[in-house]
Amino acid sequence: MQPQSLQERLLAPRILHYCFTELVWECWSQIECQCLPIPELIPLRTECTEIFEMKYRARLLGSQAPSHQEPRNLESSQILFGEHWHELVQEFTRLDLSYHSDRLAALSGLAALYQSTSGEYICGLWRSDLVRGLMWGVKTLDPKRIHAFSHASRISQPQQDYDVPSWSWASVTGEIEYEGRMHGLRAFESEDDIDIINVEYDRPNTNPYGPLKSCCITARGCLLPVRLDPSLSLLFDTSNFPAHDNLQQSPPPVGKVILDVHSGDMSCCDIITQKALFCTLIQTSRTEFSPRGILLRAVEDKSPPDTFRRIGYIRPHLYFGILSSIQSLIMEIALDTSERRVFKII
Amino acid sequence: MALAKAWLDDCVDNHTTCRNISQKIPTRVIKVGSEGSNPVLYATEHESSPYAALSHCWGSSDILRTTTATIHERKEGISMESLPKTFQDAVIITRKLGIEYLWIDSLCILQDSEEDWNREAAKMALVYSGATVVISADAARSSADGCFGPYEHSLDRNVSIAIHCINNEGTNCQVYARSTRRRNDQDGLEHDIKPTDDPWDVQELPIIRRGWW
Numbered sequence: 001m002q003p004q005s006l007q008e009r010l011l012a013p014r015i016l017h018y019c020f021t022e023l024v025w026e027c028w029s030q031i032e033c034q035c036l037p038i039p040e041l042i043p044l045r046t047e048c049t050e051i052f053e054m055k056y057r058a059r060l061l062g063s064q065a066p067s068h069q070e071p072r073n074l075e076s077s078q079i080l081f082g083e084h085w086h087e088l089v090q091e092f093t094r095l096d097l098s099y100h101s102d103r104l105a106a107l108s109g110l111a112a113l114y115q116s117t118s119g120e121y122i123c124g125l126w127r128s129d130l131v132r133g134l135m136w137g138v139k140t141l142d143p144k145r146i147h148a149f150s151h152a153s154r155i156s157q158p159q160q161d162y163d164v165p166s167w168s169w170a171s172v173t174g175e176i177e178y179e180g181r182m183h184g185l186r187a188f189e190s191e192d193d194i195d196i197i198n199v200e201y202d203r204p205n206t207n208p209y210g211p212l213k214s215c216c217i218t219a220r221g222c223l224l225p226v227r228l229d230p231s232l233s234l235l236f237d238t239s240n241f242p243a244h245d246n247l248q249q250s251p252p253p254v255g256k257v258i259l260d261v262h263s264g265d266m267s268c269c270d271i272i273t274q275k276a277l278f279c280t281l282i283q284t285s286r287t288e289f290s291p292r293g294i295l296l297r298a299v300e301d302k303s304p305p306d307t308f309r310r311i312g313y314i315r316p317h318l319y320f321g322i323l324s325s326i327q328s329l330i331m332e333i334a335l336d337t338s339e340r341r342v343f344k345i346i
Numbered sequence: 347m348a349l350a351k352a353w354l355d356d357c358v359d360n361h362t363t364c365r366n367i368s369q370k371i372p373t374r375v376i377k378v379g380s381e382g383s384n385p386v387l388y389a390t391e392h393e394s395s396p397y398a399a400l401s402h403c404w405g406s407s408d409i410l411r412t413t414t415a416t417i418h419e420r421k422e423g424i425s426m427e428s429l430p431k432t433f434q435d436a437v438i439i440t441r442k443l444g445i446e447y448l449w450i451d452s453l454c455i456l457q458d459s460e461e462d463w464n465r466e467a468a469k470m471a472l473v474y475s476g477a478t479v480v481i482s483a484d485a486a487r488s489s490a491d492g493c494f495g496p497y498e499h500s501l502d503r504n505v506s507i508a509i510h511c512i513n514n515e516g517t518n519c520q521v522y523a524r525s526t527r528r529r530n531d532q533d534g535l536e537h538d539i540k541p542t543d544d545p546w547d548v549q550e551l552p553i554i555r556r557g558w559w
Contacts, residue, residue: 008401008482011475013364014357015401016350016439018493020485025353029361032353109470206460 010110082129085114086178089124089136089169093176103170108209115209122199123168123212130199130217131192134167134282135292137258137313139175156262163211166310167294167345170211172260179292179315193281193291194221197342216307217345222338223278226254226295233257235279235295235314254279255314257295276300279314280343291316296345306343347442354443354479369394372473373466374412374454375447376424378440385429385437387412387420387453397447399477400436404452405488411457420453431492432483439481439493448481449473452489 008015009026017024022034092107104111104124111121118126125133138156156174164171201215226235234253276298284291295312357364375397377388410430412420426434433450440448451470456462474480483493513519 008399008474008480011471012399012477012480013366013475014354014477014479015482016354016479017482017484018435018486023350025350025357027353027357027361028364029357034349109474112469112471206463208464 082132085126090176090178104210108207111209121209123164123215124170125168127199130196131194131282134294136169136176136178138172138260139177140258156260158261163213165215165346167217190283192283194219218342219345220340220342221280222340223280223343224338226277226279228257232259255316257312257314259312260310304344308343308345310345351443366476369476371395371397371447372449372454375449376453377446378437378448381441384423384425386423395447396445396478397449398440398445399449399473399480401480401482402432402489403487409452409489411452413458414456417456430489432486432489435493436481445478
């Protein structure tokens with residue numbers, strides 16, 4: 001599958017697929033393929049099966065396009081659009097097998113199509129949907145599936161020489177996931193924990209739907225100093241971090257981290273000993289206190305003070321319901337005592 | 347190819363739901379010409395005409411592009427030999443489908459003009475929605491790979507062999523067998539399972555059921 005193919009699949013009425021083993025016809029009415037002359041054998045998995053499945057997904061996506069929605073009010077239509085866009089991005093990153101490709105360029109046609117109704121587009125996210133747009137995480141592969149997708153590009157790695165801010169999903173390779181309806185997190189029932197004050201970037205002189213130079217979010221929110229445990233998945237409040245790394249007697253973690261970049265590519269020791277790690281909350285569900293946030297790392301170069309780069313996505317550590325509520329309580333207390341401040345994410 | 351042409355004709359003639367939103371031809375297209383002639387880059391006059399569009403992966407290989415320096419040369423003609431394999435195949439497919447024009451991003455958008463890129467990239471969505479057919483080189487990793495997979499040169503994929511068998515209940519039945527090729531995890535080729543003379547093998551060995559069907 002091609003990275004661009006999602007875009008075309010939603011737009012083109014007729015596609016002739018030259019697959020590895022067969023020729024497949026896909027139009028809005030039907031799918032035909034070379035392997036079909038023996039209809040009773042369809043259940044066997046071939047390349048066309050994937051196209052059948054994709055067609056179904058593409059239809060689902062198409063039916064949710066903003067033009068088909070009855071706008072109830074501005075806020076709800078924006079949320080619906082956001083969810084629709086997140087699904088598109090997920091599907092796009094699932095298909096994108098390329099390693100070094102310019103992800104944003106491959107999606108620019110769709111972005112341009114939506115731009116007239118959806119406003120400002122910034123490196124794969126929409127200004128009107130920026131808070132929820134930050135709630136992506138790298139898809140963690142089931143160890144059983146790693147073999148099937150042994151392709152190196154399935155593993156998230158940083159995009160090299162590419163002007164995309166760390167808070168955009170386009171800054172990494174591999175498949176990403178948005179937390180949405182599938183995880184019972186309805187945007188309608190959630191509250192933003194972060195205010196986006198401003199987004200700055202250099203005006204592009206080439207493709208406005210591509211990478212943007214010097215892209216920076218200015219936000220107001222709580223910053224909780226945190227540390228990562230050696231497994232690089234659990235996050236502890238710095239004040240509660242167990243002495244001598246004795247995790248057995250440690251307090252419950254404040255959350256579970258999904259690092260944006262495959263940990264094999266990072267200097268692990270560097271991250272564990274790194275003291276300048278902070279957690280900031282993005283959104284909290286109103287019905288249960290289950291905050292989602294991002295893990296930030298202070299930038300110490302020539303950037304202005306209070307500048308951070310995103311390095312991971314934080315979810316409640318849903319081990320058992322009980323643990324999750326204890327840790328939520330800890331987080332709540334910790335955040336209540338830390339003041340809201342203004343900071344930049346690049 | 348005859349099969350692809352039949353699918354296309356059937357869709358264009360009979361499917362009421364498969365309609366192009368617009369049929370406005372892109373700013374520049376490749377005029378594919380007839381077999382033996384060289385394709386040329388053609389600046390359109392915004393006429394309405396059927397065209398095909400290529401969907402492909404640029405890959406890491408150095409792709410053939412049109413720039414402000416080469417546009418005039420491209421309009422004179424582009425020799426088939428200079429085209430990367432995927433583009434050559436796309437030209438051949440377009441001709442055989444009886445379509446006159448083909449749109450390929452790297453050739454039809456000036457790759458060194460910011461102004462052109464801005465204008466044309468924004469229209470990309472319209473290019474795909476307006477194309478009579480999109481030729482999708484799903485199997486090609488780069489422009490050097492070509493559209494036609496190795497299956498085009500191997501056994502005819504439409505040939506299936508009926509093997510007469512007797513099932514466990516003692517009744518006569520038929521098992522259909524056909525060669526398959528699939529990509530294995532290491533991106534190499536794996537030619538699945540050779541035919542067997544003994545139909546009992548088909549029933550008894552699960553691996554054969556997987557490879558032959």
